[in-house]
Amino acid sequence: MAALLRAVLRMREPAAQGKCLQRLWYCGGQENPKRWVGNRLPTSEEKPPGTETEKFVMVYRFNAIRVFGFLSRLKVAQTAMTVVALPPGLYWYSQGLMTVDSLCLVSGIAGFALAMLCWMSYFFRRLVGILYVNESGTMLRVAHLTFWGWRQDSYCPVADVVPLTETQEKPQDVLTCIQQYSGKQTFYLSLRYGRIVDRERFTQVFGTMHTRQ
Template identity: 80%
Template sequence: MVYRFDAIRAFGYLSRLKVAQTALTVVALPPSLYWYFQGLMTFNSLCLAGGIAGFALAMLCWMSHFFRRLVGILYVNESGTMLRVAHLTFWGRRQETYCPVADVIPMTESQDRPQELFVRIQQYSGKQTFYLTLRYGRILDRERFTQVFGMLDKFK
C-alpha cells in the first residue's frame, strides 16, 4: 500500500445514498402525473416534482462520475511494475483497476500543482484518469510513491 484516502468509505456510502434518493424521486413521478390528471395536484406541483427528479438525476450523474475517478487506495506490486488503483463504482462499491507503472505519467510532468485539492493520475495511453488528494490522503510509502509519481520534493 502506497497511498490511502480514509474518507473514501464515506464517499461510498454517500454514493449509495444518492442512488437511493434518485430512485425515490424518479419513482414518485408516475403517481404525481396520475394525481395531476385526476385533478388532485396542480401543474406547478407537477413541474416541481419533475424538476426535483431531473435535478436528482443530474446530480447523480455528476457525483457518480466524480466518485468513480476518486482514488481510495494505491498499491504497487513488489517488483514496482504494476499500479493497482482502488476506487468506487457507480453503485458505491470498491473496484480495482490495474495499470503498468511505465504507463503512468509522473506528477512532475503534469500540469497539476500538488497544493491543489485534487491531483490527476494520468496514463500515457490516455485510457483513464483518476484523482487523488495529497492534502487529505496519506502517503504511506514515500519511496514507492516517488518511484511511480516522481520526486516528492517538488510536491511540498
C-alpha cells in the same frame, strides 16, 4: 469537485465515523476483504497476465473515501425515491388531483436529482481510495468507487502512468490528477488530505514531489 471534497472533510469526524466505516476499505492498514461490512468483496477488473501471484504493497490511502462511498450509495437511494415518485404524480395530474405547477415541481426535482447523481458519480468513480504497487514495481492497482458506491480495483502498467513531475499538478492542491499516456482512465487523488504510506514506491511511480508523509 474540490469544494465538495473540502466540505466532506470538514464535516467528517474521524473518531466517530472511522470505527463504523473503516472495514469498508481496510482493517488496521491491511487489506482483509472477509471483514468488510456486509462481506461484500470488491469488484475488480481482470488482472493483467503475470500478476496473479504477485503481492501488492499499499503506497497511498485516503481515509475519507469510505465517507464518499456512503454518500454515493445515499445519493443513489435518494434519486431512486425521487424518480419513483414521478409516475404517481403523472397519474394524480391526469385525475385532476395535482396542479400543473406541482407536477412541474416534482419533475424538476427528479431531473435535478438525476443530474446531480450523474455529476457526483463521475467524480466519485474517479476518486482514489488506495493505491498499490506490485513488488516488481511494474503494475499499479487503484482502489476506487463504483457507480453504486462500492469498491472496485483497476489495474494499469506503471509505464503508462504519467509522472506528476511531468504535469502541471501541485501536491498542495486539493485534488491531483493521475493520467495515463494511453488516455484510458483518469483518476483523482488528494495528496493534501491523503497519506503516502510508502514514499519510495510512490516516488518510483509518480516522481519526486514535496508532499507530507
